Amino acid sequence: MSQPSQSLADPGFEQLARRYARLIRSVATRVAGGEAATLAEDVEQRVMLALWQQVSREQEIRHPASYVYRAAVRETVRVLRQERRRREIDAVAAEASSEGRKNPEELLEMREMGNRIQAIIAELPPERRRAVRAHLAGFAVREIMEMYDWSYNRARNLVGRGVRDLRRRLEAGGIGA
Amino acid sequence: MPDPGVLGRAYRMAAAGGSDHPPEEVWERLACDELSADEREAVLDHVTCCEECGQTYRALRLLRSEACAFDPGAPAPELKVVDIPRPVPRRFAVGGLAALAAAALMLFFLPTTGDFGVQDSGQPGVEVLRSGSAAVRPVPIAPIGRVETVESGFSWRAATPPETYFVELLNSDGEHLWKSPETASTSIDWPSSVSPAAGRYYWRVTALPAEGGERTASTLVAFDLVR
Numbered sequence: 500m501s502q503p504s505q506s507l508a509d510p511g512f513e514q515l516a517r518r519y520a521r522l523i524r525s526v527a528t529r530v531a532g533g534e535a536a537t538l539a540e541d542v543e544q545r546v547m548l549a550l551w552q553q554v555s556r557e558q559e560i561r562h563p564a565s566y567v568y569r570a571a572v573r574e575t576v577r578v579l580r581q582e583r584r585r586r587e588i589d590a591v592a593a594e595a596s597s598e599g600r601k602n603p604e605e606l607l608e609m610r611e612m613g614n615r616i617q618a619i620i621a622e623l624p625p626e627r628r629r630a631v632r633a634h635l636a637g638f639a640v641r642e643i644m645e646m647y648d649w650s651y652n653r654a655r656n657l658v659g660r661g662v663r664d665l666r667r668r669l670e671a672g673g674i675g676a
Numbered sequence: 677m678p679d680p681g682v683l684g685r686a687y688r689m690a691a692a693g694g695s696d697h698p699p700e701e702v703w704e705r706l707a708c709d710e711l712s713a714d715e716r717e718a719v720l721d722h723v724t725c726c727e728e729c730g731q732t733y734r735a736l737r738l739l740r741s742e743a744c745a746f747d748p749g750a751p752a753p754e755l756k757v758v759d760i761p762r763p764v765p766r767r768f769a770v771g772g773l774a775a776l777a778a779a780a781l782m783l784f785f786l787p788t789t790g791d792f793g794v795q796d797s798g799q800p801g802v803e804v805l806r807s808g809s810a811a812v813r814p815v816p817i818a819p820i821g822r823v824e825t826v827e828s829g830f831s832w833r834a835a836t837p838p839e840t841y842f843v844e845l846l847n848s849d850g851e852h853l854w855k856s857p858e859t860a861s862t863s864i865d866w867p868s869s870v871s872p873a874a875g876r877y878y879w880r881v882t883a884l885p886a887e888g889g890e891r892t893a894s895t896l897v898a899f900d901l902v903r
Contacts, residue, residue: 629720636723
């Protein structure tokens with residue numbers, strides 16, 4: 500079984516870790532969209548260090564060829580979490596200002612509609628329920644297809660029929676009638 | 677009736693607030709195809725209710741789809757065979773495979789349970805591709821990841837039952853470079869018509885059924901040819 504120290508001594512490790520660090524910064528920026536425009540400049544350095552620390556801690560590497568990938572997966576989760584926390588702090592500051600404050604009636608109305616949507620979705624058949632949830636969460640049909648191993652047409656039809664059911668029941672309940 | 681954007685915002689507002697986010701260990705197992713079907717379903721249920729975890733899910737799909745280009749230890753991304761929803765205008769139909777590949781590459785490739793990944797071969801430092809529920813598909817073996825030569829051509833694990841195959845090769849922009857003649861073998865030489873210049877390539881192998889069933893394509897895999 501490979502020992503971590505041997506891998507860390509490998510000159511290829513630094514290059515591999517550096518590429519992962521760049522990739523992690525890139526994917527974090529892409530999934531967070533405009534919100535991540537200010538993604539910290541030092542994120543690559545932090546990721547490099549974190550990857551090194553993670554790999555150093557491994558006493559026994561069960562999957563030698565993929566352990567850096569595994570470390571990168573964990574580091575991606577951490578980077579996104581850190582960035583979200585930072586943005587949440589910014590959002591709280593904006594909310595405190597009068598410009599950031601939202602209309603409470605509008606918020607209440609949205610929340611009630613959201614609860615009604617949740618209740619309707621819970622009554623849909625399982626696959627249609629998954630499709631509608633993913634659609635409303637912002638996933639595209641092709642992403643939903645991948646997510647649940649459906650064909651494109653199946654995913655599209657489940658979304659279409661599920662949303663149609665949802666609209667009918669909302670209308671029957673007096674929303675949007 | 678509220679427009680789709682309003683429905684989505686209302687849904688996300690009501691769905692938000694859960695704190696039972698998957699721990700890092702679960703994300704890692706998801707990204708390495710190690711979750712059971714039930715565990716995976718539970719994670720996906722959460723992903724579609726939690727904007728935060730939806731982002732993480734997308735990021736990990738991107739990470740996986742791009743990591744294999746430089747890390748042979750990363751699991752291979754997957755190209756789904758898409759049943760095209762409707763005929764497309766001719767100008768968009770040109771280079772259909774290239775468009776399919778480009779679209780697929782832009783998508784996120786975290787596979788479903790039983791799809792392709794890597795597992796220990798039992799020999800130190802050596803890993804082999806495995807497949808689960810998708811056992812009928814052919815599985816690309818080489819070249820994958822970073823390679824210095826393409827002299828050994830393309831090789832793959834046979835589909836079940838054995839079929840005839842053809843290979844398609846694309847460049848880094850998803851443009852179609854070559855389609856091989858059909859072969860009953862599980863390997864084929866690098867095409868003499870394509871100069872093996874350094875750069876990224878993608879390829880896949882498609883099994884042709886002997887008795888007119890549906891063809892099954894492998895995952896689309898990437899390799900970087902370095903000189």
